[in-house]
Amino acid sequence: MLDKKSPLPMYYQIEEDIKQKIDSAIYSERETIPSERELSEQYEVSRMTVRQAVTNLVNEGYLYREKGKGTFVAEKKIEQPLQGMTSFTEDMKQRGMNSSSKLLDFTIIPPPADIKRKLSLEEERQVYEIHRIRYADHQPMAVERTFIPVALVPGMQEKDVYGSIYEYIEKNHDYTIHKATQMIEATIADEEQAELLDIVPAAAILHIERTSLLQDGTPFEVVKSSYRADRYKFISEIHRS
Ligand code: GLP
Known part of the structure; x- marks a missing residue:
């Protein structure tokens, strides 16, 4: 042996x-x-x-x-490529997993300062704040807080965000989602995150922040996500020269 x-x-x-x-x-x-x-x-x-x-x-x-x-x-971690700008729903579908969401909060608020800046918003513009738990095959994978300018996607309702927000935006508003900048940072789960994600407090979390643009360059969302580090790893292909 x-x-x-x-x-x-x-x-x-x-x-x-x-x-x-x-x-x-x-x-x-x-x-x-x-x-x-x-x-x-x-x-x-x-x-x-x-x-x-x-x-x-x-x-x-x-x-x-x-x-x-x-x-x-342990269950095998989900390997998430870093290149493509996919949605959670698409990611799960690609793996033959069933995606679902639990809506924790859906409100319209004046944007916090950092969100206002990242979305290049003027003074009076309001944003949706959508707080969801994202599940793969009924297991919680991530909690996401999404900020979207109301003026860009008027009339969006709670029922529209249980499924894919990207699909809703592209289908109902004739927008093309183009690109994003994304930041990934290691953190640990606080009590609330731990409870929502069904992990122990202080377990490792991957904090991801994405600012996304439409084809014409308009920023349309800022998303702050906390992914379970025990279920996710990110992979990228890198080139020298
Ligand atoms: C992923 C990204 C988010 C993005 C979301 C859209 O989870 N980390 O930044 O907002 O996908 O997913 P869906 O279209 O399924 O709502």
């Missing part, structure tokens, strides 16, 4: 073996893996070595521990 003569440390070889068992579904998602005692017998190493391997895999998000219950295989 393990190559005791290899220069690779034992804990590392165990990690690789466990990862391979997760990949080939010998250990399935949300199921327990064998106990430390069982693993140390199986690999013929000390429990400390096993613990180190398991702890590393917990820290990397492959496994998670539940007090008194054992160590479980």
Whole structure:
């Protein structure tokens, strides 16, 4: 099983073996893996070595521990490409997952200063503030606070934002959504976010802020999103030269 003569440390070889068992579904998602005692017998190493391997895999998000219950295989993270400007609804559809939203708040407000600036709004313009939990196959993935100028999308109602806001805007207003700037930052969940996302407080969160423009260059939305870091990772292709 393990190559005791290899220069690779034992804990590392165990990690690789466990990862391979997760990949080939010998250990399935949300199921327990064998106990430390069982693993140390199986690999013929000390429990400390096993613990180190398991702890590393917990820290990397492959496994998670539940007090008194054992160590479980985490669900695979969703890999989100960073290139395309897609909507949450499109992202989920592409993966064969079912998207839905819970509307927490839908109000019309004078824009906070940073939103006003990012949307290049004049003094008196109002914005919709739409606060939603986004679900994939009924599991909460993100909470999003979206700001859209009322003047650009007049008459938008609560019923219009349960599904895709992008689809609503493009279909009902004959706009073409063109491009966005996006910022991603690591944060930790506060109590409210943790409750909404069904994670423990202080769990890792990916805070994403997007400012989006229509074809003619008009900014039409600012979105502040908090994505679960245990369920998401972002990938991009990069070129040298
Ligand atoms: C993603 C982006 C948001 C964007 C949203 C639109 O979640 N992070 O910035 O507003 O998609 O999604 P939908 O059209 O499904 O409402």
